[in-house]
Amino acid sequence: MDVLGFQQWTPMQEDYLRETSPYTMLLSETGSGKTLAFLVHLLKFHHLREKSGILVLSPTRELAMQLHEVLQSLRSGLRSVLCYGGHSFKDEQDQLQAHPEIVIATPGRMLDHLRRKSPGLEAFDQLVLDEYDKILELGFYDQLEDILGYMNGFEQIQLVSATEIERLPDALKTYSFVRKDYRESKEEASREISWIRCPDQDKFRELLNLLWMYQGKPVMVFCTHREAVDRISEHLWEAGKSHAAFHGGLEQKVREESIIRFNEGIADCLLSTDLASRGLDLEEVACVIHYQLPGNEKDYIHRNGRTGRMGKEGKVHVLLTAEDQLPEYMESIEELKLDPGQESGCFETPKLDLLYLDLGRKDKIRKMDIVGALTGSIGVPNAAIKKILIRDRYSYLVVDRDGFGPYRKSCQKMQIKKKNCRLRSCR
Numbered sequence: 256m257d258v259l260g261f262q263q264w265t266p267m268q269e270d271y272l273r274e275t276s277p278y279t280m281l282l283s284e285t286g287s288g289k290t291l292a293f294l295v296h297l298l299k300f301h302h303l304r305e306k307s308g309i310l311v312l313s314p315t316r317e318l319a320m321q322l323h324e325v326l327q328s329l330r331s332g333l334r335s336v337l338c339y340g341g342h343s344f345k346d347e348q349d350q351l352q353a354h355p356e357i358v359i360a361t362p363g364r365m366l367d368h369l370r371r372k373s374p375g376l377e378a379f380d381q382l383v384l385d386e387y388d389k390i391l392e393l394g395f396y397d398q399l400e401d402i403l404g405y406m407n408g409f410e411q412i413q414l415v416s417a418t419e420i421e422r423l424p425d426a427l428k429t430y431s432f433v434r435k436d437y438r439e440s441k442e443e444a445s446r447e448i449s450w451i452r453c454p455d456q457d458k459f460r461e462l463l464n465l466l467w468m469y470q471g472k473p474v475m476v477f478c479t480h481r482e483a484v485d486r487i488s489e490h491l492w493e494a495g496k497s498h499a500a501f502h503g504g505l506e507q508k509v510r511e512e513s514i515i516r517f518n519e520g521i522a523d524c525l526l527s528t529d530l531a532s533r534g535l536d537l538e539e540v541a542c543v544i545h546y547q548l549p550g551n552e553k554d555y556i557h558r559n560g561r562t563g564r565m566g567k568e569g570k571v572h573v574l575l576t577a578e579d580q581l582p583e584y585m586e587s588i589e590e591l592k593l594d595p596g597q598e599s600g601c602f603e604t605p606k607l608d609l610l611y612l613d614l615g616r617k618d619k620i621r622k623m624d625i626v627g628a629l630t631g632s633i634g635v636p637n638a639a640i641k642k643i644l645i646r647d648r649y650s651y652l653v654v655d656r657d658g659f660g661p662y663r664k665s666c667q668k669m670q671i672k673k674k675n676c677r678l679r680s681c682r
Contacts, residue, residue, distance in 0.1 A: 267437045268292040272299070276433040277411040283437040285417050285533055285557070286564040290325055290385070293413050297381055298331050300411050301356065307410075308379040309333075309357040312399070314389040316341065316361060316507060317514060318534040322385065323359050325536075333357055336375075338364045341507040346647070351375035362390060362398040369405045380410045386534045387414040391422060400424045417533060417560065418553060446563030449591035450573040450581060458546060458574045459490055464593060465544055465572060466496060466524055470603060472541035473517065476526045477558050479547040484526055487546065491526070496602045498524035501531050512609060512651070512681045519642065519653045521607045532557040542570040552584040607641060608659065609681040610652040614671055617647050625650065628671040635662045652678070 264272065267283055271292045277300070283289040301307045313319040316339040323337045336350040338360035347368070351358070354375045360368070369376060384390050390399060403426035412430055417438070453461045466474060478484050481502040488500040499513035499522040517525040518538050525531060532554065540562040549555040563569025573585065581588070614620045622643045629635040639658030644651040666678040 268295075270437075271435055272296060274433065274435060278430045278432045279412075280414045280419070280432045280434045281437075282416060282419055282435065284564065285560045286537075286539070287437065289415060289437075290322065290536070293383060293385070293415050294322070294326055294329060296413065297383060297411065298329065298333075300381060301333070307356065307381055308377075309381040309383070310365070310379040311357065311359045311383040311385060312362055312365060312390060312402070313359065313385045313534070314361065314395060315386075315530070315534055317510060318385065318536075319359050319361055320511070321536045326357065326359070335359060338368060340364050348373050362395050362402060366398050366402050369402060376405075379406060380408075382406075382409045382411070383413045383415065385415045386417075388416045388418050388420040389534065391420060391424070396422075396424065400426065403427070417557065445567060446559060446569045446571060448559070448571040448573075448588045450575055450585070450588055451591050451593060452575050452577070456576045458576065459487065461574055461593070462487075462544065462546060463494055463496070465542070467602065469523075469542050471523060473520075473538060474524050474542045474544060475531065475537075475540050475558075475561050476524060476544045476546050477532065477549070478526070478528055479550060481528055483547055484528055488526055491524075494602070496524065497605050498522050498526055501525060501527040503528065503530050512611070515644065515651055515653075516609050516681070519607065519609070521605050521609050521653065529554050529558065532561065537561065539564060539567055540569065542572065545571070545573040548573070548575075548579065548582065552582070555582075555584065604656070606656055608654050608656045610654060610659075610666075610678050611681050612650040612652060612676060612678050613648075614674060614676045615646045615648045615650050618672075618674060620645065620650065620671060620674075624671050625652070628669060629662075629666065633662055633665045633669065635659060635666075651681075 265288050268288050268291065271281060272295060281289055281293055297309055301309060311322060313322055319337060319339050323335060326335055334353065334355035335357035336347060336355045338347045338358060340361060340363055351368070352374045403424060412427070414432065451461055462476065478487065481504045484500055484502045488498065491498050499516045501510055501513045513525065514535060516522040529549065543558055543562045545558065549558055559571050562571060572591065573588070575581070612625065622645065625643055626640060629640060630637055636658055639655045640652065641655060642653035669676060669678065
């Protein structure tokens with residue numbers, strides 16, 4: 256446990272790790288530590304067997320990548336491969352050729368590998384469906400049916416989510432799942448929910464006022480449509496508000512950079528569709544703002560679940576125009592009237608910046624190599640480099656904006672371990 260940076264399991268993790276049934280349904284709130292719980296649970300099962308293949312399916316690329324990072328932090332000694340759309344298919348096949356013990360994949364990419372008979376997929380006896388209700392939604396259900404059709408049965412299955420659905424694929428109905436529901440321990444009193452009537456149909460003005468009030472604290476703003484995220488994002492830049500935008504229509508790297516900028520405190524506002532309401536490993540959020548009303552109560556619950564977690568206090572604000580009506584499931588919340596004289600002031604410039612480096616793990620680059628090149632060859636102060644995140648083909652650096660600023664031009668073209676590379680800012 257010291258490897259993980261903490262000394263004690265949560266009550267949920269402790270109880271779940273005592274479960275001996277091979278077929279479980281783990282239901283727990285976002286941010287409760289269920290990812291660590293199911294990963295350690297599957298590793299315990301694996302070590303009881305001489306040989307075991309593990310397949311972990313995730314509904315999104317971002318969640319698959321985060322699962323892979325958490326798994327690597329456990330230092331289990333097991334080989335793992337990450338498979339998702341937008342990643343090099345050939346690289347994945349090369350890694351699968353070595354018959355890794357664990358494969359983490361999105362359903363579409365996994366099905367593609369199975370249909371094209373990629374190596375290393377012959378013997379899975381453990382299955383994890385993370386955010387399984389999302390996987391089983393329209394568009395994933397048939398893919399999962401096809402994936403399970405390639406398998407010969409499982410000796411352990413974990414279904415993991417924050418919400419439950421009754422519909423399961425036929426191939427899973429033959430298993431008897433032990434339901435482990437920890438959602439009742441959630442402290443509702445830690446979340447204060449209110450609605451705000453926006454005058455003159457101007458939601459954006461009220462949004463600016465709220466963002467100014469919460470400046471310096473992490474805030475998530477939810478829209479129902481991608482087009483709304485893009486439109487509001489442009490208005491926020493025009494208003495001088497630094498933020499991160501996130502939705503399924505953005506390129507994978509843009510989405511990844513947005514999550515890093517938000518998690519590292521570079522941007523204190525994440526503007527997103529419901530894609531960010533679940534599955535992503537995000538830091539504690541001080542406030543959730545519903546810029547557009549959610550499509551249904553389930554989406555509303557998942558959005559709100561991003562704040563007020565683990566007993567911490569959180570705020571939720573629902574913005575309404577004169578024509579908007581509160582859905583029935585929101586009728587119990589109270590109105591919040593902002594001070595008419597409360598107007599947003601100037602937004603602060605972020606103190607940190609995110610940089611992209613076009614070298615990564617596959618180039619045999621380590622954190623110390625990057626630090627050495629920047630501090631030794633160029634003279635960047637150690638204190639200006641706050642964090643380094645290394646991926647397979649590229650890396651990210653979190654730097655102090657002022658401390659790194661004088662050296663920015665010198666880093667545009669540089670060498671690390673005799674390899675030419677470029678360092679650029681991410682918006």
